[in-house]
Amino acid sequence: MSFVRGLKCRECGREYPVDPIYVCEFCFGPLEVIYDYEGIRKTLTREKIQSRPQNLWRYRELLPIDGEPGSGLQSGFTPLIRADNLAGVLGLKELYIKDDTVAHPTLSFKDRVVAVALTKAKEFGFDTVACASTGNLAHAVSAQGAKAGFNRFIFIPASLEKSKIVASLVYEPNLIAVEGNYDEVNRLCSEVANKYRWAFVNINIRPFYSEGSKTHGYEIVEQLGWRAPDNVIVPCASGSLLTKIWKSFKEMKEIGLIGEMKTKAFAAQASGCCPIVTALKHKVDVIKPVKPDTIAKSLAIGNPADGFYALQVIKESGGFGEDVSDREIIDAIKLLAKTEGIFAETAGGVTLASAIRLIKAGYISKDSLTVICITGNGLKTQEALIGHTKEPSYIKPNMASFEEALKKIKT
Amino acid sequence: MPVKVRIPVPLQRLTQGKEEVEGDGKTIIELINNLETKFPGIGERISESGKIRRFVNVYVNEEDIRFLKAEETQVKDGDEISIVPAIAGGLRKAFIASIAL
Numbered sequence: 272m273s274f275v276r277g278l279k280c281r282e283c284g285r286e287y288p289v290d291p292i293y294v295c296e297f298c299f300g301p302l303e304v305i306y307d308y309e310g311i312r313k314t315l316t317r318e319k320i321q322s323r324p325q326n327l328w329r330y331r332e333l334l335p336i337d338g339e340p341g342s343g344l345q346s347g348f349t350p351l352i353r354a355d356n357l358a359g360v361l362g363l364k365e366l367y368i369k370d371d372t373v374a375h376p377t378l379s380f381k382d383r384v385v386a387v388a389l390t391k392a393k394e395f396g397f398d399t400v401a402c403a404s405t406g407n408l409a410h411a412v413s414a415q416g417a418k419a420g421f422n423r424f425i426f427i428p429a430s431l432e433k434s435k436i437v438a439s440l441v442y443e444p445n446l447i448a449v450e451g452n453y454d455e456v457n458r459l460c461s462e463v464a465n466k467y468r469w470a471f472v473n474i475n476i477r478p479f480y481s482e483g484s485k486t487h488g489y490e491i492v493e494q495l496g497w498r499a500p501d502n503v504i505v506p507c508a509s510g511s512l513l514t515k516i517w518k519s520f521k522e523m524k525e526i527g528l529i530g531e532m533k534t535k536a537f538a539a540q541a542s543g544c545c546p547i548v549t550a551l552k553h554k555v556d557v558i559k560p561v562k563p564d565t566i567a568k569s570l571a572i573g574n575p576a577d578g579f580y581a582l583q584v585i586k587e588s589g590g591f592g593e594d595v596s597d598r599e600i601i602d603a604i605k606l607l608a609k610t611e612g613i614f615a616e617t618a619g620g621v622t623l624a625s626a627i628r629l630i631k632a633g634y635i636s637k638d639s640l641t642v643i644c645i646t647g648n649g650l651k652t653q654e655a656l657i658g659h660t661k662e663p664s665y666i667k668p669n670m671a672s673f674e675e676a677l678k679k680i681k682t
Numbered sequence: 683m684p685v686k687v688r689i690p691v692p693l694q695r696l697t698q699g700k701e702e703v704e705g706d707g708k709t710i711i712e713l714i715n716n717l718e719t720k721f722p723g724i725g726e727r728i729s730e731s732g733k734i735r736r737f738v739n740v741y742v743n744e745e746d747i748r749f750l751k752a753e754e755t756q757v758k759d760g761d762e763i764s765i766v767p768a769i770a771g772g773l774r775k776a777f778i779a780s781i782a783l
Contacts, residue, residue: 299767
């Protein structure tokens with residue numbers, strides 16, 4: 272049974288039926304799914320959720336599908352790791368990493384949104400799925416689309432890391448590498464979406480797709496023992512993830528699964544592409560688009576679709592944001608790896624490095640409960656670390672050579 | 683002084699199918715109000731309570747008015763004004779097709 276009541280314009284409030292549409296016909300605002308929270312409140316309990324398999328569909332009443340899940344049956348429910356080693360370095364009392372580096376099947380949080388998008392695309396009767404992507408989404412649509420039996424068209428900026436291109440091609444989608452940055456790819460895809468009747472997960476399926484991000488937040492609440500954190504630090508590309516994580520906490524309160532919610536939401540961006548943080552620091556509501564130039568390609572969206580709403584959430588929650596240099600990103604990737612044994616992609620470096628700045632500046636108090644959202648795996652962006660790691664100790668296959676090397680290591 | 687205004691496809695129903703119309707006004711908001719008198723209904727699609735709607739971009743000679751003086755941006759004879767829904771990303775035709783899909 273579905274608790275979806277329809278779609279509603281976030282700007283003017285006009286309501287629409289559930290269809291593969293994403294823009295208000297009247298004022299051009301984005302559409303969002305609305306639910307019958309009273310109905311959900313009556314049926315969904317902590318016990319019911321806990322009795323279900325450990326994947327993102329355990330929160331299905333809060334997701335916009337009508338029938339049975341049709342994709343991502345093993346996605347979600349990634350570890351929430353108590354990061355005491357890292358907390359020690361940062362001087363925090365209670366720090367957790369929400370670790371989507373091990374999301375199934377393609378090692379980023381995009382497996383969550385695509386699980387919902389493809390289930391919905393099937394319900395709408397589409398046979399082809401498509402996306403504009405900076406890499407992670409390309410992998411998720413390529414892989415889950417293969418499993419679910421869709422034709423797949425994947426549009427990426429041609430400048431993506433080689434390893435990210437290979438990690439899409441292996442699933443044999445139709446991979447279209449566009450000479451241009453993500454914003455140009457996205458604009459082209461809007462035009463393609465107008466001409467071909469395909470399910471573009473992040474265009475005409477976006478109202479449904481983006482709801483999948485909420486599962487990252489539900490899991491944080493459940494894994495913390497049914498409480499929302501004091502602070503959550505979220506990487507921002509379009510800004511959608513941040514708004515949806517915060518929405519997930521609010522919904523948990525709304526349906527009575529948690530008592531209070533006072534979470535501050537913090538945005539993390541790379542200095543080479545930080546339109547949301549810039550607006551925040553300048554205290555303006557208008558997001559000025561930028562031309563991205565950063566090693567964090569998965570966050571390189573210069574004209575963020577949900578930037579305005581991310582700003583509102585940050586302000587309403589009492590949070591803030593920071594932007595960091597490529598050098599800080601690399602250092603943070605290494606810090607996370609050597610303290611917690613987690614290898615995050617460049618976006619993860621952005622998030623941790625921004626957290627460090629926010630802690631130093633006093634925005635995050637040391638005795639509060641903080642969650643850092645790590646959204647993708649470092650094996651995807653190894654190029655970023657070349658020349659920035661130690662060298663191996665090269666030796667000959669004998670003990671003398673090993674002993675010699677050991678002396679150097681010890682000194 | 684008349685200025686030329688480019689109308690996006692979804693609003694052309696209100697301009698009898700015209701892609702480009704002429705309007706009067708010293709500022710953007712005056713211009714929009716003037717268009718409303720000529721093409722009733724178009725004003726509320728573009729602005730609300732004197733503010734341009736968030737997902738409507740208005741350009742004066744290719745420059746986004748948000749980075750000029752917003753609704754109070756001056757317009758003069760010969761300026762070219764474009765109204766473009768943000769979500770369409772510079773789209774022209776068939777924009778409406780996707781939302782009616």
